[in-house]
Structures are given as structure tokens and as C-alpha cells.
């Protein structure tokens with residue numbers, strides 16, 4: 001009854017062709033054999049690219065083939081390469097002229113296959129398995145580079161041990177710029193501005209945009225190292241041809257993974273978190289550890305809140321460019337806060353959050369509030385805020401001390417949200 005065209009059937013066929021038993025194959029690939037068995041029975045809806053990469057290596061087959069079977073790739077309708085399309089994505093709806101200009105710029109810039117990064121718009125979440133896998137690769141790299149516990153992370157050392165070189169800025173030679181400007185005018189500069197960084201896997205060169213401020217420069221630098229570090233990134237980009245690209249949602253996931261690798265390289269796994277968990281979270285503390293590790297306050301705040309053992313949540317509202325008006329907030333919760341309040345899943349009290357963001361924007365002092373958790377228990381939540389030219393931040397932190405519960409209103413088990 002097995003459909004030969006399913007991913008599971010094909011993987012099973014591949015394994016049998018190699019003469020490997022299930023356990024044997026799983027061991028070589030370094031994955032759980034129960035999981036492999038589920039995979040072969042098509043019981044895994046969407047096996048993650050890192051798993052497919054390990055299996056491809058174990059069976060000595062092209063990773064790209066398995067990615068194709070798993071339906072992660074698509075033909076590029078514009079005939080641009082995966083990486084060119086990726087750079088285009090952030091333009092919104094480019095006109096035909098813009099498309100042409102960007103393609104020409106990228107063609108001129110790339111000697112080989114490159115990742116063109118644009119970091120800002122990638123704000124989604126990664127699952128725990130991805131995060132754990134990324135951390136493992138990052139810590140191994142830092143160890144190899146002798147950079148573990150050297151704060152701030154010596155990126156040059158890490159670059160060197162990765163056998164990458166900083167080749168220079170994202171730029172074109174004056175002659176090429178002139179030639180392209182004759183054809184495309186200002187669009188050439190616009191296209192160049194969109195590319196924050198790039199890593200070329202064949203020549204091992206990293207390019208970083210000129211004029212990025214120090215902390216952003218470090219982040220983009222670490223992001224490019226991240227693409228090279230994660231085997232399912234490196235192998236994919238090294239073998240994609242110009243007619244194929246990652247499906248947009250998979251591409252976004254890859255970018256988030258590179259961002260996660262970047263923050264892990266800069267925070268050194270658990271190091272920054274441990275430092276921040278020494279005392280009750282506040283923006284003073286976040287600023288202090290952020291400058292110690294040389295990471296922007298925004299990236300530090302998000303990382304700390306996602307990793308901390310304290311119960312807290314973070315709301316960030318970016319200011320609209322031009323208007324300065326606050327945009328709808330992004331919300332992050334620590335694990336224990338999420339268990340208690342489910343803000344990140346579905347129960348965030350939007351009016352309350354907006355109200356405190358606006359108060360923070362006005363510069364008002366934020367008084368503690370009381371909140372009922374999902375079981376109806378009342379908790380005292382302390383607030384702290386920070387305003388920067390780019391954004392307004394509000395931190396919600398439950399008192400760390402175990403106070404007796406004030407009230408027990410109801411005792412209802414809320415259904416867990418399934419993902």
C-alpha cells in the first residue's frame with residue numbers, strides 16, 4: 001500500500017539500497033531510530049531540514065534531492081537565483097525596472113553563490129529542536145576557536161577558524177557601478193543598500209555593508225558565520241542552481257535560524273543568560289550585559305526574555321518611519337511566563353499592553369500591576385520601560401520571590417494550544 005512517491009517511501013528505499021537496518025542508519029545519521037521509523041512511514045508531517053541533511057550525509061546522497069522530495073524547494077518564476085530572490089523579498093512589490101537593477105547588481109557582485117541577508121523583518125519563532133541544534137553547533141565552533149568565555153565574542157577569531165575571510169564591504173567597483181548606473185540610475189544604490197551582508201560559500205568570503213554601526217555590524221557578521229556553520233544551510237546554498245529556490249516560508253525559517261545562530265555566537269549559549277539571571281531583570285541590567293557582550297539592547301532584551309529562568313514578557317513597538325507612531329507590538333515570553341499566562345500563544349491582553357507602551361512612550365513611570373494567570377491565580381507584575389529612537393520596550397516581570405498566592409479564584413485547566 002505504500003506510495004512510492006512519498007518522502008517516507010523514498011527514504012526507506014534509499015536506506016534499503018544502502019543495505020542499512022533502521023537502527024544502523026539512525027546511528028550513522030545521529031538521529032533517533034524511532035523518529036526515522038516514523039519518517040519512513042510518513043508520520044512526520046514536515047521533517048526539518050537539519051534531519052534531512054544528516055540523512056543525506058548518512059546515505060551519501062545529495063541533500064538537495066531530499067529537500068526536493070520533502071517539497072521545500074520550488075522553481076524560481078523570475079529566473080533569479082534563490083539568493084537573489086531572497087534579497088528581493090524585502091522590497092515589497094518591486095517594479096520590473098527595480099527587479100532588473102537588483103538582478104544586475106547581484107550578478108555583478110557575486111563571484112559565486114551567496115547569501116544576501118536582510119535581517120529586520122524576520123521576527124518569527126523557532127522551535128526548541130532547532131534552537132538546541134543551533135546551540136550545539138555554535139558551542140562546538142566557539143570551542144574550536146578558543147573563544148568560549150572570551151567576552152565579547154572575538155568574531156575575527158571565529159571567522160578565521162571557520163576558514164572564512166572578511167573580503168570587504170558590500171560594494172561594486174567604480175567601473176561596474178558606473179556601467180550599472182548608466183542603465184539603472186539610482187536603483188543601483190537602492191539595491192546595494194538592501195544587502196546587509198553576504199557570504200560566498202565557494203570563495204569563503206564574507207561581505208558586510210559599509211557604515212553599519214558597530215553592534216549591527218557584529219550581528220550581521222555573526223549571521224553570515226551562522227549560515228556557514230549550519231550544515232543544512234551551507235550544503236543547500238552551495239548546491240542550489242539558479243532555477244531553484246527555497247520556498248518563501250522555508251527561506252524565512254533559514255533566515256531566522258541564521259539570526260538565532262548569530263545571537264548564540266554573540267551570547268555564547270547560556271553565558272549571557274546566566275549573567276542576566278543573577279538579579280531581577282530590568283533594562284539597566286539588560287543594557288549592562290548587552291554592552292558587555294557587545295549586542296544591541298533590542299537583541300539582548302529578546303534573547304534574555306526568551307532564555308531567562310525568571311517569569312517575564314517583553315513587548316516591543318517599533319516607531320513607524322516618518323510618522324514616529326508606534327507599530328503593533330511584538331511580544332516575547334519566557335517559558336515560565338508563557339506557562340502561566342499564554343500571552344504568546346493567544347491570551348495576550350492587547351489593550352493593557354498597548355496602554356503601557358503608550359505610557360512608556362510618554363515617559364510615565366509604570367506602576368506594578370496585578371494579573372490573573374490561566375488558572376486564575378493573581379500575580380504581581382513589575383514593569384520597566386525603555387525608549388530608543390527606533391522603538392519603545394516594556395518589560396513585564398513577575399516578582400521572583402515565591403509569595404503566597406493572594407487569591408484563588410477558579411481552578412480551571414485551560415486546554416493547551418496544539419502546534
Ligand SMILES: [Zn+2]
Nearest residue numbers: 115116117258
Ligand atoms: Zn541570511
